[in-house]
Amino acid sequence: MRLPYVPNPPVDLDAAGRAVLSQILARRGASGLISLDWALLHSPIIAGGWYSFFGAIYSGSIFLHDLLELAVCRVALLNRAWYQYDGHVRVLARCEGFDLVKLKIQWAVLRYADAMTKDIAVHDTVFRDLRNSGLNDREIIELTLTIAAYNGVSRFLVALDVGERNSKPTVIEATDPSNSSSS
Incomplete structure (x- = not known):
């Protein structure tokens, strides 16, 4: 990290900080x-x-958990x-497997996440596909908020x-043949 992490355990916390x-x-449990x-x-x-805020996204959302994790x-x-x-x-790996029934929704979610992340403005056709995928208004709001938040x-x-991970390739990047520099 570019700044030092707080000490372990944290010190100098006031009552609100504690x-x-x-x-x-409590949220992290045994993993700490x-x-x-x-x-x-x-x-x-x-x-x-x-x-x-993020607890509300996870505990208050009616959006399917696997689709939420896919977007994140x-x-x-x-x-x-x-x-x-x-x-x-x-x-995501622990979520229920993908199936053909959800395939239309999954692709719509991915295209929507791509548009919001890369272009910010969402093209009408991308939004129309999301709308026609079977999601209701609340699910679209929750998905949009999740993508924006993440x-x-x-x-x-x-x-x-x-986490000191940005200078190191992840498994996906390291194994992606399109990233290979050998010709």
Whole structure:
């Protein structure tokens, strides 16, 4: 990371900071804090807001979890946010398998994530395909918010090199034949 992580365990936290730390530890469970936590805890109140916001995306969303993780992984891949990608691809791998019934929705989600991430403005045909994929208005709102939020996450992670993963290729990048320099 470009800045030092907060000490382990964090020191000099006021009562509000200690409360946020307790909430993060409860959320992480036995795995404990991760590099993202150590970075965010420089600003405990903002870290608390961060975890409330992303907790709401995961616990309050009706959007299918595998499609949400697919969108998050796509954003991370496009932004070369390897730390984010590595964490979420593991979650995606544990999701139920893809099937032909969901294929239309999956492609629409990927195209929408691509447009929001690379172009920001979403072309009408991409949005129409998403709309025609079978998602309802609430699901589209939740998907849009998730993609936008995780674009913010990847930009935070890459700018500060959280997890020290941005200078190292991820497994996908290292094994992608299109990235081969041999001719």
